[in-house]
Amino acid sequence: MTTYNMKEVEVVILNRWGQEVFRSNDAQAAWTGNVAGGDYFSPDGVYAVQFKGTTIKDEVVERSSTIIMIR
Numbered sequence: 001m002t003t004y005n006m007k008e009v010e011v012v013i014l015n016r017w018g019q020e021v022f023r024s025n026d027a028q029a030a031w032t033g034n035v036a037g038g039d040y041f042s043p044d045g046v047y048a049v050q051f052k053g054t055t056i057k058d059e060v061v062e063r064s065s066t067i068i069m070i071r
Contacts, residue, residue: 008054
């Protein structure tokens with residue numbers, strides 16, 4: 001999904017127990033696998049990704065998906 005027409009974004013990544021491991025309002029931010037920006041890295045597995053954004057036309061866009069982390 002392109003974010004060039006978004007004026008606000010929020011990306012949240014949750015582990016399989018629903019605990020938040022990453023949150024950002026920066027469309028260019030990348031999750032490196034660390035938990036809440038700390039020194040602990042998440043184990044391999046499936047993670048839920050939730051995206052919410054507001055376009056420049058004030059339309060709300062919400063998407064969810066999963067990612068698989070393998071090191």
